[in-house]
Amino acid sequence: MGYLFIDVETYIGEKDSNSGLNPFLEESKIILICFNFYNAFILTEKNIIPPTIYKEWDSSEKDILVKFYNFLKNKVKEDPHIKLVGFNNIKFDLPYLFARLLYYKIDSPEELHKNLFQLPHHIDLGQISMITSQRMTKKKEFYNVNHNEVNKFFELKQKVNSGKKLSEYYKNKKFDKIIDYAKEEFNFEMLYILLRRFVHIKKTMEKVPNLKK
Numbered sequence: 001m002g003y004l005f006i007d008v009e010t011y012i013g014e015k016d017s018n019s020g021l022n023p024f025l026e027e028s029k030i031i032l033i034c035f036n037f038y039n040a041f042i043l044t045e046k047n048i049i050p051p052t053i054y055k056e057w058d059s060s061e062k063d064i065l066v067k068f069y070n071f072l073k074n075k076v077k078e079d080p081h082i083k084l085v086g087f088n089n090i091k092f093d094l095p096y097l098f099a100r101l102l103y104y105k106i107d108s109p110e111e112l113h114k115n116l117f118q119l120p121h122h123i124d125l126g127q128i129s130m131i132t133s134q135r136m137t138k139k140k141e142f143y144n145v146n147h148n149e150v151n152k153f154f155e156l157k158q159k160v161n162s163g164k165k166l167s168e169y170y171k172n173k174k175f176d177k178i179i180d181y182a183k184e185e186f187n188f189e190m191l192y193i194l195l196r197r198f199v200h201i202k203k204t205m206e207k208v209p210n211l212k213k
Contacts, residue, residue, distance in 0.1 A: 001040075001041050001079065001081040001082070001083070002037060002038060002039045002040070002075065002079045002081070002082045002083070003036075003037070003038045003040065003043055003082070003083050003085055003189075003192075004035060004036070004037050004072065004075060004082060004083070004084050004085065004120075005035060005036045005037075005038075005051070005085045005086060005186070005188045005189060005192075006033075006034075006035050006084060006085070006086045006089060006093055006094075006097075007033075007034040007035070007051075007086055007087070007089075007093060007182070007185065007186055007188065008030050008032065008033050008034070008093045008096060008097060009030070009031050009032040009033075009034070009163070009166055009178065009181075009182060010023075010028070010029065010030055010031065010096060010163070011027060011028070011029045011030075011031050011167055011170060012163060012164055012166075012167040013025070013026070013027025013028070013167075014027070014171075015027055017164075020163055020164075020167065021092070021096075023095070023096045023099035023100050023103070024099060024103075028099075028100070029056065029061045029100070030056065030061055030064070030065065030096065030097070030100055031055070031056040031057070031061075031166075031170055031178070032053060032054065032055055032056065032064075032178060032179075032182055033053070033054040033064055033065075033068045034051045034052070034053050034054075034182045034183075034185075034186050035051060035052055035068065035071075036049060036051045036052065036186075036189065037071075037075060038189075039079075043189060043192060043193060044193065045190070045193065047189070048189045048190065050183070051182075051183065051186045053179065053182060053183075054067055054068055055175065055178075055179075057170075057173075057175055061100065061104075062104045062106075065097075065100055065101055065104060065106060066104075066106055068097075069101055069106055069107065069112075069115075072115060072116070073107075073115050076115050076119050076120050080119070081121065082119075082120050082121065083120065083121045083122070083123050084116075084120045084121070084122050084123070085122075085123045085124075085125065085188060085192060086124065086125065086188060087124070087125045087126045087129075087147050087188060087191070088124065088126040088147075089122070089124055089125075089126075090122055090124040090127070091124075091126075094116055094117065094122075097116065098112055098113070098116050098117075101116075123192070125150075125188060125191050125192060125195065126144070126145070126146075126147075128195050128199075129145045129149075129150040129153075129191075129195065130142050130143060130144065130145060131195075131198070131199070131202075132145060132149075132150055132153045132154075132195075132198070133145050133149075147159060147185070150191065151187070151191075154190075154191070154194045156187055156190065156191070156194075157184065157187070159181070159184060159185055160184075161177075161181050165181075166178055166181060169181075
C-alpha cells in the first residue's frame, strides 16, 4: 500500500482572477506540480523526503502534465491500494488536474477518470482536519478549516504567501520564490501522521452508545 501526496499550484490570470480555481477559462493553467510517493504500509517521520517538483516554466504545462500523469498511472496500476493524499485535493487539486489533462487530450476521459478517481483511494486532509476545529467543539457542527488553521493547531509552520502572490511571482519570473512557497506548503506527510495520531488518541474510532438520542 503506497501513498501519493499531491499539490498543484495554478495561475490567477489578469483577465479573470477565477482562472486559478476554474480550469476551463482562457488563462487557466497549472504552473507547478509538487508530489511525493511512498511505498510504505504505515508512514512515519523517518520516511519523509523532500518533494519532487515539476515546473511549467522549465518546459510547458502539457509537458509536466504528461510526466505526472504517466507516473500516477503507473503507480495506480502497480498498487491497487494506493492512497492519493492532499489538502482540499478532492475539491480542488484532482478536479483541476483532470480538467487540464482533458484539455490537452492526454488520455481519454474514461481513462483519466479511472486513474484519478475510480481506482485510487482518496484522503483529503482538509476534510479530516475538521475534527480540530474549535468551533466544532463549541457548536457541535462540522466547520471547514484552512491549511494555516490546522498548521497552527499542530504547532507547525504557517504559510506566509497566497496563491495570488504566487501568480505575481510567476508574472515577474521570480520562480525561486514559487519553489520556496511550494516546499513550505508541502507538509502533508506530517499533517497526515499528526491527524492519524490525533484520531487514535481521541479514540474517535470507538463505538459510542446512545448517539441517536
